[in-house]
Amino acid sequence: MTEALPVLLVFVPFLAGLGQFVLGRAAPWCQQFVSGLNLILVLLLSSAVVHGDPVIADLGGWGEPLAIHLQADGLAALMLLLTAVLAVAVSLYAIPAFRDEPRPAWRFWTLWPLLLASLNALFLSRDLFNLYVTLELVTLGAIPLVLLAGPNKTVDAALRYLLFALLGSLVYLAGVALIYAQAGTLDLALLPAALPEGTLSGPLAAALIITGVLIKGAILPFHIWLPAAHGNAPAAVSAILSALVVKAAIYLLLRLWTGPLEPLVSNGAGQLLGALGATAILFGSWQAFRQSRLKLVVAYSTVAQLGYMLLFFPMAVTAAWQGAVYHGLAHGIAKAALFLAAGNILYYLGQDRLEALRGIDRPLAVSLLAFGLAGVSIMGLPPSGGFTAKWLLLSASLQTGQWWWTTVLIAGGLLAAGYIFRVLRLAFLQADDATAPHHGPVPGPLMAWTATALALLALALGLISAPLLDLLGEMPGGTS
Amino acid sequence: MSTAYQAMPLWVLLSSLLAAAIIFALGEGHPRLRIGINLAAALLKLVLVGVMLLGVRAGHEFIVRLPLVPGIELILHADALSMLFISLSAILWLATTIYAIAYLEDSPNRARFFGFFSLCVAATMGIATAGNLFTFFVFYEMLTLATWPLVVHRGTSKAIQAGRSYLCYTLGGSAVLLLGIVLLHSLAGPQEFVAGGTLADYGGSNPQALAVIFALLITGMGVKAALAPVHGWLPTAMVAPAPVSALLHAVAVVKAGAFGIVRVVYDVFGIELTQSLGFAEMLAVVASITIIYGSLRAIWQTDLKRRLAYSTVSQVSYIVLGVALANPLASIGGLVHLVHQGLMKITLFFCAGCYAETHGIHAIDELDGIGRRMPWTTAMFTLGALGMIGLPPLAGFVSKWYLGLGAVAGGQLWVVGVLLLSTLLNAIYFLPILHRAWFKPPPEADDGLAEAPMGLLGPTLFAGLAALAVGLFAGFDWSPLAWVELLVEREYSP
Numbered sequence: 001m002t003e004a005l006p007v008l009l010v011f012v013p014f015l016a017g018l019g020q021f022v023l024g025r026a027a028p029w030c031q032q033f034v035s036g037l038n039l040i041l042v043l044l045l046s047s048a049v050v051h052g053d054p055v056i057a058d059l060g061g062w063g064e065p066l067a068i069h070l071q072a073d074g075l076a077a078l079m080l081l082l083t084a085v086l087a088v089a090v091s092l093y094a095i096p097a098f099r100d101e102p103r104p105a106w107r108f109w110t111l112w113p114l115l116l117a118s119l120n121a122l123f124l125s126r127d128l129f130n131l132y133v134t135l136e137l138v139t140l141g142a143i144p145l146v147l148l149a150g151p152n153k154t155v156d157a158a159l160r161y162l163l164f165a166l167l168g169s170l171v172y173l174a175g176v177a178l179i180y181a182q183a184g185t186l187d188l189a190l191l192p193a194a195l196p197e198g199t200l201s202g203p204l205a206a207a208l209i210i211t212g213v214l215i216k217g218a219i220l221p222f223h224i225w226l227p228a229a230h231g232n233a234p235a236a237v238s239a240i241l242s243a244l245v246v247k248a249a250i251y252l253l254l255r256l257w258t259g260p261l262e263p264l265v266s267n268g269a270g271q272l273l274g275a276l277g278a279t280a281i282l283f284g285s286w287q288a289f290r291q292s293r294l295k296l297v298v299a300y301s302t303v304a305q306l307g308y309m310l311l312f313f314p315m316a317v318t319a320a321w322q323g324a325v326y327h328g329l330a331h332g333i334a335k336a337a338l339f340l341a342a343g344n345i346l347y348y349l350g351q352d353r354l355e356a357l358r359g360i361d362r363p364l365a366v367s368l369l370a371f372g373l374a375g376v377s378i379m380g381l382p383p384s385g386g387f388t389a390k391w392l393l394l395s396a397s398l399q400t401g402q403w404w405w406t407t408v409l410i411a412g413g414l415l416a417a418g419y420i421f422r423v424l425r426l427a428f429l430q431a432d433d434a435t436a437p438h439h440g441p442v443p444g445p446l447m448a449w450t451a452t453a454l455a456l457l458a459l460a461l462g463l464i465s466a467p468l469l470d471l472l473g474e475m476p477g478g479t480s
Numbered sequence: 481m482s483t484a485y486q487a488m489p490l491w492v493l494l495s496s497l498l499a500a501a502i503i504f505a506l507g508e509g510h511p512r513l514r515i516g517i518n519l520a521a522a523l524l525k526l527v528l529v530g531v532m533l534l535g536v537r538a539g540h541e542f543i544v545r546l547p548l549v550p551g552i553e554l555i556l557h558a559d560a561l562s563m564l565f566i567s568l569s570a571i572l573w574l575a576t577t578i579y580a581i582a583y584l585e586d587s588p589n590r591a592r593f594f595g596f597f598s599l600c601v602a603a604t605m606g607i608a609t610a611g612n613l614f615t616f617f618v619f620y621e622m623l624t625l626a627t628w629p630l631v632v633h634r635g636t637s638k639a640i641q642a643g644r645s646y647l648c649y650t651l652g653g654s655a656v657l658l659l660g661i662v663l664l665h666s667l668a669g670p671q672e673f674v675a676g677g678t679l680a681d682y683g684g685s686n687p688q689a690l691a692v693i694f695a696l697l698i699t700g701m702g703v704k705a706a707l708a709p710v711h712g713w714l715p716t717a718m719v720a721p722a723p724v725s726a727l728l729h730a731v732a733v734v735k736a737g738a739f740g741i742v743r744v745v746y747d748v749f750g751i752e753l754t755q756s757l758g759f760a761e762m763l764a765v766v767a768s769i770t771i772i773y774g775s776l777r778a779i780w781q782t783d784l785k786r787r788l789a790y791s792t793v794s795q796v797s798y799i800v801l802g803v804a805l806a807n808p809l810a811s812i813g814g815l816v817h818l819v820h821q822g823l824m825k826i827t828l829f830f831c832a833g834c835y836a837e838t839h840g841i842h843a844i845d846e847l848d849g850i851g852r853r854m855p856w857t858t859a860m861f862t863l864g865a866l867g868m869i870g871l872p873p874l875a876g877f878v879s880k881w882y883l884g885l886g887a888v889a890g891g892q893l894w895v896v897g898v899l900l901l902s903t904l905l906n907a908i909y910f911l912p913i914l915h916r917a918w919f920k921p922p923p924e925a926d927d928g929l930a931e932a933p934m935g936l937l938g939p940t941l942f943a944g945l946a947a948l949a950v951g952l953f954a955g956f957d958w959s960p961l962a963w964v965e966l967l968v969e970r971e972y973s974p
Contacts, residue, residue: 382618398666410655417651430635466547
């Protein structure tokens with residue numbers, strides 16, 4: 001029974017998306033059903049994983065080494081869980097958000113289940129080629145979603161996104177080809193043994209694969225496509241992109257680094273990735289602080305927050321492993337909440353320039369509360385998932401004696417407080433006149449409360465980390 | 481003992497946390513229901529704290545554990561020291577809530593105000609009952625975040641400025657504190673608060689590391705305790721409404737910092753280790769400098785609340801000084817000042833709020849003849865001010881007496897000098913106010929009786945009389961002094 005779960009996770013949303021495409025009209029309620037079912041399936045899968053070995057589905061029953069496997073271990077289960085929870089929230093949010101625009105609505109309700117299926121497939125894949133295919137599917141699902149805000153606004157952003165994504169794919173694929181030429185297999189489990197040692201092309205392949213993933217993951221210096229794309233897409237889409245799509249790339253990096261690439265990478269490479277992450281944290285936060293539009297603040301915050309996950313690579317101990325993955329979860333939930341809350345503000349004001357936020361406290365109280373609560377996790381203050389992750393990363397940095405990451409972690413938290421409070425402060429300022437100009441209706445309870453629910457969940461992650469970290473388990477191949 | 485009884489700290493915490501959640505959920509509508517819930521929660525908390533007070537005195541164990549991060553637990557543990565802080569906060573929460581309801585009548589955003597106010601008190605309960613540094617930090621941060629919306633409540637650009645200064649200081653401080661906690665954790669593993677400290681074994685092997693950690697922890701907490709030179713946020717934050725000042729100065733924030741320092745010295749490092757590594761001496765010097773500096777700055781302030789704020793900077797350091805002198809008598813003086821200063825300072829801020837609300841008085845030179853128009857308020861102000869100066873038999877005298885005794889017993893006579901100088905300075909900045917209020921003629925012919933409304937005057941009278949009572953009846957069995965003596969006895973007897 002449990003072997004069927006990974007297969008269902010891929011095909012249920014896929015068929016739902018396909019169905020709507022064929023029918024030619026949006027069916028939002030179908031998606032609610034799919035995301036609900038998806039969550040139940042993921043919960044079943046997680047409970048199977050936590051009680052024992054990874055769940056493996058052997059498609060077609062071909063056996064090694066020909067088969068296409070779908071495999072769920074702790075890491076995959078956590079990512080699936082994150083995706084499933086966000087799928088429920090974002091799908092609910094999108095009902096009122098897309099109600100008045102039939103054409104974008106149809107595109108959204110078609111593309112979103114397909115993207116969900118691709119994400120699920122990515123997290124469940126276990127060979128380099130399938131990972132490539134699913135990563136492409138994710139990108140190809142994500143780019144048209146960016147265009148939903150209206151082509152004249154986002155076409156540049158989407159085009160830039162597309163170019164970077166294609167570049168990333170090419171580089172990644174070149175690396176995969178090099179590996180296949182040497183090892184003759186692409187299965188993650190078989191690769192470490194099959195790779196010949198001491199050749200130059202092994203590390204080269206690793207470098208290409210890592211670079212490709214970094215481009216897709218918008219890690220500094222490849223971040224330049226992200227703010228425009230995430231900042232201009234509709235709020236529901238921005239939430240998916242920032243919380244899940246870029247994270248999928250970082251997930252891949254974590255998966256490969258601790259798996260097949262482990263014999264190929266050096267400590268220096270880890271330090272380099274850590275340095276990139278640290279630069280991303282500091283630079284991204286600083287940029288977020290300087291933006292004059294709310295959604296760009298949140299988008300640059302993503303650039304910064306992704307950097308924390310890279311701090312795993314130089315430290316490579318279990319505490320860092322748990323910290324990086326948990327940061328992924330906490331950031332995913334909190335960032336989705338931030339984008340949805342920012343979306344509500346945009347919906348109400350008709351624009352999201354920061355100075356327009358003066359004194360909007362009253363009509364948007366719930367959304368602002370959501371923004372503030374999610375901000376707590378982004379700043380890494382307790383009690384929140386962001387704090388738990390930061391604590392784990394801090395412990396890891398002291399445990400490995402790499403104190404320079406400690407300073408980055410602390411400085412990153414302070415910078416994040418800077419840009420979050422810069423926004424909240426405006427909401428508390430008294431408006432010069434009582435009725436601030438606005439161009440949209442007050443967001444309905446569904447839009448306000450999905451954001452708040454996610455924000456509360458981001459805080460709750462600080463209290464329920466024990467079972468989730470249990471599910472994740474130790475660092476693969478790690479000794480400590 | 482049943483588990484529910486043992487989990488009392490959790491219920492005390494939840495009584496304000498749930499109140500906050502309900503108030504937020506109710507929104508700006510239903511003001512009567514909100515007030516009802518708020519007062520009911522405050523009363524319920526008082527009852528719960530009373531039960532716990534009896535329990536702790538009888539030696540019952542109140543502890544709740546919740547695994548949080550691998551290897552680290554969230555621990556809520558009520559001991560005698562916690563009860564000192566909790567009782568003070570619970571009583572003053574009730575008084576301040578009543579005061580704030582009257583103070584903010586008909587002003588906008590009251591639900592937001594009372595929601596965050598309850599959240600602050602919940603955080604304070606967590607700080608008081610924290611059983612390890614990690615838990616302490618969690619609630620310490622919660623307090624920072626929950627206080628900020630109160631500081632900027634008025635939404636004027638001045639308030640926003642004050643809020644920014646507050647955040648810069650406190651978030652900077654907490655970053656330093658977090659670093660200290662993580663370092664300690666990596667050096668010695670998870671440490672619970674235990675009387676006498678748990679780090680004695682590391683004193684010999686790792687004195688430098690301990691010195692760094694001690695400095696980080698004290699600096700981090702010193703920001704909230706407004707130790708010089710990191711006190712700057714406190715005078716700026718006086719732009720907030722009077723109940724918030726009461727909260728900052730008496731109920732929660734500066735107390736949280738001072739309380740944290742007490743915990744670090746007593747229950748993490750231990751008095752002996754703190755002394756043998758030479759940290760105690762340094763802390764005493766810093767506290768003394770702050771005492772003198774705060775009083776000096778207070779003299780030059782022309783705004784009443786600003787003068788009171790600098791007075792807090794000075795007075796809170798008595799607590800730190802008492803702990804740093806590291807002998808039982810001085811400890812009694814310092815710890816009992818936690819309660820005494822709270823009661824006296826809240827009285828003073830309540831009075832300042834009454835003056836501002838009833839007659840729009842903010843500056844000290846507008847106070848001429850106010851004693852004739854507002855005799856009750858001014859009488860309470862006088863009680864608070866004389867208590868701060870340390871006139872026997874008022875509360876401030878009791879604290880200073882024990883501090884002085886401790887200094888003599890410990891052979892640190894310079895501290896007696898500090899105490900005398902500080903008393904002199906206190907007199908210099910308080911007596912002119914009293915002189916103006918009682919003996920100068922009012923500026924206009926209009927000198928009819930015009931007291932503050934009952935909602936403001938009631939809590940003020942309560943706080944003032946409580947401040948009087950803890951001094952007068954210090955020798956009684958249930959006075960704060962008796963409680964502190966019990967506590968110090970437990971702390972110093974191995």
